[in-house]
Amino acid sequence: AQSVSQHNHHVILSEAASLELGCNYSYGGTVNLFWYVQYPGQHLQLLLKYFSGDPLVKGIKGFEAEFIKSKFSFNLRKPSVQWSDTAEYFCAVRNSGNTPLVFGKGTRLSVIA
Amino acid sequence: GAVVSQHPSWVICKSGTSVKIECRSLDFQATTMFWYRQFPKQSLMLMATSNEGSKATYEQGVEKDKFLINHASLTLSTLTVTSAHPEDSSFYICSAPATGGGTEAFFGQGTRLTVV
Numbered sequence: 123a124q125s126v127s128q129h130n131h132h133v134i135l136s137e138a139a140s141l142e143l144g145c146n147y148s149y150g151g152t153v154n155l156f157w158y159v160q161y162p163g164q165h166l167q168l169l170l171k172y173f174s175g176d177p178l179v180k181g182i183k184g185f186e187a188e189f190i191k192s193k194f195s196f197n198l199r200k201p202s203v204q205w206s207d208t209a210e211y212f213c214a215v216r217n218s219g220n221t222p223l224v225f226g227k228g229t230r231l232s233v234i235a
Numbered sequence: 236g237a238v239v240s241q242h243p244s245w246v247i248c249k250s251g252t253s254v255k256i257e258c259r260s261l262d263f264q265a266t267t268m269f270w271y272r273q274f275p276k277q278s279l280m281l282m283a284t285s286n287e288g289s290k291a292t293y294e295q296g297v298e299k300d301k302f303l304i305n306h307a308s309l310t311l312s313t314l315t316v317t318s319a320h321p322e323d324s325s326f327y328i329c330s331a332p333a334t335g336g337g338t339e340a341f342f343g344q345g346t347r348l349t350v351v
Contacts, residue, residue, distance in 0.1 A: 131276070156340070163244075166328070166342040212279070216340075220332050222269040223340055227278040 124149040128213055128226035135203050135233050143198040143229050145187075145213035155196040156214040156223065157187055166212070172196065183207070208233045238262060239331050241343025248319055248350055256314045256346045258329035265331035268312035270304065273326040273345075282327075285312050319350040 125148040135141060147153065157169040170181025177189040187198045196213060210230050214223040238261040248254050258268060266287050271279040283299075285291040285306035293299045301323075303315040316323055327346045333339040 126278075158342075165344040168339070171339075220267060222271075222281045222284060223279075223330070224281075225271075225279040227276070 124215055124217070124224045126213055126215055126224055126226035128211075128229050130229045131227070132230045132232070135231070137205055137233055137235055138202045139233075141198070141200040141203045141207075141231070143211055143213075143231070145196045145198065145226060146194050147196070147213075147215045147224075148194065149215060149217060150194075151217055153215050153217055155187075155189060156216075157181065157185070157196070157198050158212045158214060160210045160212065160228075162209070169198070169211075203231070203233050205233045205235055207231060239265070239329060239341045239343045241329055241346060243346055244344055245347040246349070248348070250320055250350055251318055253315055253317045254319055254348060256316075256327055256329075256348075258312050258314075258331075258343045260310045260331050260341075263331075263333075264309035265312065266309060267332055268306055269330045269332075269340075270302075270312075270314050271328045271330065273328065279328060282314075316348065319348070321350045324348055324350045 127146045129144040155172040158166040159169050160166050169185050170179045172179045172189045180186045185200050189196050210228045212228045213226040216223045240259045242257050268285045270282045272282050273279045282297045283291045283293045285304045287306045291304035306312040329343040331341050
């Protein structure tokens, strides 16, 4: 069965600091990879996704992620965080379009002024 | 974009009562709906998969008689937590995959259930 590991439970950064959130998955076949953000009391929102092609994926709000197949990783990055980036971030993987996503445990990001 | 509307967003109920959670696909037909549960500080875990017009498929360890899923139409799937107990308190989220072979997934806003 697939599994997704997010190594950081809670990350605290100052505004303008750079961010990298780790995500590793266990499935060895073709995968679709996602990063979602969940602001307090709101829907899960898709930040970015990878299906194929360029392993460096750019998403909304200045986020990007790099798929490294050899490391089974899909780390999320942002060069300069803002206070408004405070939220919970979830990495997810699935192996086809009609199968459910498998989520990591999430990483809470707190950005302080 | 496609929207999945989930209601209620939060509910408090007494132990032993039942609670129904609805998920509606607003501008597309959801032949499949995934139901997830998220306990505090844990990941979203798949509970069951519902398909329109057929019985739901439950993940191991999820009681099908306790978590009743109905997917009677292409735009509505419901999850009923029967005889709720405090340990059922959790965050429940539905999700529908995109139709037409797309790889997107659309989520409801989630339901925070507290059983007292």
